[in-house]
Amino acid sequence: MSVCSSTRSYGDDLDELDWYHYDLSRHAAEALLLSNGVDGSFLLRNSNKGPDCFAISVRAKDSVKHFHVKRQCGKYSFGFNEFPSLQDFMSHFANQPLLGSETGNLIVLRFPYPRQVEEPSIYESVVAPSLGTKEGYLVKQGAIIKNWKQRWFTLNRNELKYFKDKMFADPIRTLDLTACSAVQFDYSQHRVNCFCLVFPERTFYLCAKSGAEADEWIKILRWKLSQIKKGR
Incomplete structure (x- = not known):
């Protein structure tokens, strides 16, 4: 068992992100992004795979893709990549696609979807x-x-x-x-x-x-x- 030397407060780190939606469900994330988002809109939510597991939900055209992110020893891992913070994660994938789909569409994190959204006046x-x-x-x-x-x-x-x-x-x-x-x-x-x-x-x-x-x-x-x- 590895021991993490970092004592950084994860909660403070996450609370600073206005695109962290806590326990928003997968279905609700899809509904929000398809209803109000655009291609490249994304949000972070807790994953049901464990207390240190999260999901990035991203709108890609007329669908929503979900990617798991693991937190361990003060870092966030996605695939073979590790990032010191979620802001670094977002900055990295704002320029480099998370995934290229079978249709050739690139999934890029472009527009954070905030927790607090004003109700449209319409x-x-x-x-x-x-x-x-x-x-x-x-x-x-x-x-x-x-x-x-x-x-x-x-x-x-x-x-x-x-x-x-x-x-x-x-x-x-x-x-x-x-x-x-x-x-x-x-x-x-x-x-x-x-x-x-x-x-x-x-x-x-x-x-x-x-x-x-x-x-x-x-x-x-x-x-x-x-x-x-x-x-x-």
Whole structure:
């Protein structure tokens, strides 16, 4: 067993990084970067592989790649490279790609994604509190059998309910938006006008009849999440 001679405070080092997102989940990181980031946006989060393991999540075109970083004896290792700090790690890979994909795209750390992001003002201008309800048909992907079925959705307060059809009084399920971490357009299902809601236990995939309708659902749902964060 090796003994580390360094007594540097790792916690202070990490807290200085505004792109360190603590225990942000893999799914939530993907949702944030795909929804609000650009090619080269990245963030650091804790990995479930151990207390001294981290993950760098990077947006590469329309996907997010994850890379593990190990901390040991005051240094951060990635592959065969070691860095005295995460800032040095970032500076190195801002100029040298982490990886070249099979399509030839280079993954480079260009834009740190900060923990604190101001809510876009567009939510306030597009959705007023008096209009904070919505209903309509959406096509939803099943949880176990990945087929798609049309369901009637209603949004009221912090609850998104879906029903077998508009005429049914009892919902199939009620989604508590206080547990939702992100809402975004989705391209992974190869369907048009698709978006998703990210929850800890599951990501829900929904499709609207038009791009404008999907955009309207996303804007009002994001506005709801912004109000939840503000404690309203």
